Structure formats: structure tokens, C-alpha cells
Amino acid sequence: MSASHLQRRAPRRRIVQFDVSLEQLRAAGEDTRLRILYLLSHGDLTVTELTVCLDQLQPRVSRHLRILVDAGLIVPHQEGAWRFYRLAKEAASWLPGLLERLEGAAVTAAAKALAKVRADRAERAAAYFAQNAEQWDALRRLHTDDRLIEEAMLELAPSKIGRFVDLGTGTGRMLVLFADRYGEGIGYDLSPEMLAVARVRLEEAGVRNASVRRQDILDVAGIDDMVEGADLVCIHHVLHFLGEPGVAVQAAARKLAPGGTLLIADFAHHEHTELQEAFAHRRLGFEDQEIADYAQDAGVFVDRDVDLPPETSDGLVAKIWRLNKPFEPHSDQPLRGASLV
Numbered sequence: 001m002s003a004s005h006l007q008r009r010a011p012r013r014r015i016v017q018f019d020v021s022l023e024q025l026r027a028a029g030e031d032t033r034l035r036i037l038y039l040l041s042h043g044d045l046t047v048t049e050l051t052v053c054l055d056q057l058q059p060r061v062s063r064h065l066r067i068l069v070d071a072g073l074i075v076p077h078q079e080g081a082w083r084f085y086r087l088a089k090e091a092a093s094w095l096p097g098l099l100e101r102l103e104g105a106a107v108t109a110a111a112k113a114l115a116k117v118r119a120d121r122a123e124r125a126a127a128y129f130a131q132n133a134e135q136w137d138a139l140r141r142l143h144t145d146d147r148l149i150e151e152a153m154l155e156l157a158p159s160k161i162g163r164f165v166d167l168g169t170g171t172g173r174m175l176v177l178f179a180d181r182y183g184e185g186i187g188y189d190l191s192p193e194m195l196a197v198a199r200v201r202l203e204e205a206g207v208r209n210a211s212v213r214r215q216d217i218l219d220v221a222g223i224d225d226m227v228e229g230a231d232l233v234c235i236h237h238v239l240h241f242l243g244e245p246g247v248a249v250q251a252a253a254r255k256l257a258p259g260g261t262l263l264i265a266d267f268a269h270h271e272h273t274e275l276q277e278a279f280a281h282r283r284l285g286f287e288d289q290e291i292a293d294y295a296q297d298a299g300v301f302v303d304r305d306v307d308l309p310p311e312t313s314d315g316l317v318a319k320i321w322r323l324n325k326p327f328e329p330h331s332d333q334p335l336r337g338a339s340l341v
Contacts, residue, residue, distance in 0.1 A: 027071030033064045035110045040074060041096040044084045053113040077213055086211060122200045143316040144308045150177055152306050153263055156322045157232055165230040165255050167217045168238030172198030175210040185210035186227055188217060217248050229257045236265045240283045246294040253298035256325040268317035291321045300325045
């Protein structure tokens with residue numbers, strides 16, 4: 001067999017891919033950076049949390065982080081005063097399998113420190129819930145069982161989801177609920193406290209294919225920074241807190257892939273005005289026509305809606321609306337400005 005024939009049998013594409021991997025492996029080929037990748041393969045961490053896990057000073061850890069960012073192995077994201085790091089999407093597809101094979105005292109120590117960081121997170125989340133539990137329990141008693149709402153949402157959602165986006169993710173419950181259906185899940189919320197709770201919930205549920213990020217879903221300038229091409233977007237009990245809920249529907253529609261589904265779970269219109277003061281509800285639920293109007297403005301359409309009556313006669317009717325984005329949108333709807341007032 002000739003040398004020229006052998007050369008033809010070796011695709012150039014494979015050589016290019018191997019060179020890229022070598023560049024990244026050089027960046028990772030240092031003890032501290034390898035441990036950083038190991039830690040981030042288990043979830044997002046702040047610089048402070050990484051310094052605790054590695055038992056190193058922040059300037060040194062920050063230098064290693066910059067090298068890994070430049071190599072495209074990790075990406076930073078800011079949440080107010082907190083700066084988090086996570087594995088880059090491409091690296092997350094192949095690194096974890098290799099990193100799980102790491103052994104040695106340093107890795108064992110890092111794993112123990114990570115467990116302590118997670119325990120501290122869980123303790124803070126529990127304290128936050130304890131402060132608000134009485135109010136939340138009072139609200140839950142007004143509407144149907146959360147389990148029935150979730151069952152209805154699962155029934156209305158696609159069975160296979162490439163990308164899932166949860167707007168106003170709160171505790172991350174929707175990311176956990178749909179975890180076995182999607183390839184990638186991303187939750188957005190404005191509250192750092194709720195994002196901290198969501199991270200704990202994802203860790204406790206063993207969800208590794210989801211992450212959460214800080215973003216105001218009514219910030220028109222920031223909406224374009226959110227991922228697009230979602231097969232399913234969820235707005236779960238969020239709209240009634242907003243001054244301009246239609247803008248949130250427009251934001252959700254912009255993140256949908258053609259043919260994608262938007263699920264809105266909220267309350268039917270009601271007269272429980274006490275919720276405005278007690279729970280900061282801006283809207284007393286929604287009429288079907290209101291949701292249909294929001295959908296039309298956003299270039300999507302209501303495909304189905306479901307009523308879930310309360311257990312008591314004076315309770316709240318939970319509603320789920322399923323909206324779909326056409327494969328051929330009839331126009332590009334401009335996103336109007338918004339405020340929370």
C-alpha cells in the first residue's frame with residue numbers, strides 16, 4: 001500500500017481536532033488547574049468557594065482561572081457581587097468522564113472541601129426558607145396541590161427537549177421536574193438568594209445537565225444575552241409578580257426555536273386582593289383573553305389551556321396555558337420597553 005494512499009486514509013479533520021484538544025490539555029495539565037476542572041465538573045462555584053476547596057490564596061486561584069478561561073475550558077458569569085465559573089459547554093461534553101478517574105490525596109481533599117461548601121449552601125438555603133415558610137404555606141393552601149400542577153405541565157410539555165429555559169426559576173423546581181427530558185437546562189432569576197437555593201436543589205436532585213444564571217427577564221437590554229433556540233420555555237408562577245407581564249411573554253417567545261413550546265403556569269383571574277400586600281402580587285391572576293393577547297403580541301399562539309380548581313370554594317384556580325411558536329413567524333415583533341412599576 002502506497003504512502004499517498006495512507007495519507008488519503010487519514011482525514012485532515014481529525015488532526016485539527018486533536019491539535020485543539022492538545023492546546024486545552026496543556027492548559028489543564030497542572031495540578032491546581034486540574035483540580036479546578038474537577039470541582040467545576042460538579043457545578044458552578046464562586047472564586048471564594050474555589051479558594052476554600054483548594055486551600056489557596058485568591059490571587060493564585062484567579063491566575064489559574066484566567067488560564068483556563070483563555071483556553072476555552074471554563075466560562076465566568078457575574079451575579080451581582082458574585083462571580084461564578086462553570087465548565088464551558090464544549091469541555092463539559094468530554095471532561096467529566098476523564099476527571100472522575102482522578103485519584104490522590106489532593107483530589108480527595110478537594111472533594112471533601114466541596115462537600116463542605118455544598119453543606120454551607122444548603123444551610124443558608126434552609127435558613128432562607130425557614131424565614132418565609134409560614135407565608136408560602138399560607139399561599140399554597142389557597143390553590144390546588146403543586147403535584148397536580150406539575151403533572152399537568154409534564155403532560156403538556158414535549159417528551160424530548162434539546163434545550164429548556166426556565167424564566168424566573170426561583171428554587172429551580174422546573175429544572176428538576178423536566179431534567180430527564182432535556183439535554184441542557186438553564187434557569188434565570190434576578191434574586192441571588194433564590195439562585196443559591198436553586199443550586200442546592202439541583203445538587204440534591206443530582207441534576208448535572210442544568211445551570212442557573214442571574215438575569216432580569218424584563219431587562220430589554222439583557223434579554224439578548226440569554227440563550228436562544230429553546231424547545232421549551234417555562235414561566236411558572238411568575239407573571240403575577242410583574243408590572244408588565246406581556247413583556248416577559250415576548251422575551252420567552254424570542255428564546256423559542258421555531259416550533260417550540262412555551263408553558264405558562266399562573267392563576268386565573270381572582271379577587272383575593274390581600275395577596276397584593278401579603279405576597280407582592282402585582283396582578284390578580286389572568287383572563288384567557290389576556291394571555292391570548294400577550295401571545296399575539298409576541299408572535300406565538302395559545303394551543304391549549306387547562307384549569308386546575310382549588311380544594312376549597314374560596315381558593316385560587318391554577319391555570320396552565322400552552323403556547324407554540326410557528327415554524328414560519330409572520331413578523332418580527334419588537335420587544336417593548338418595560339419596568340417593574
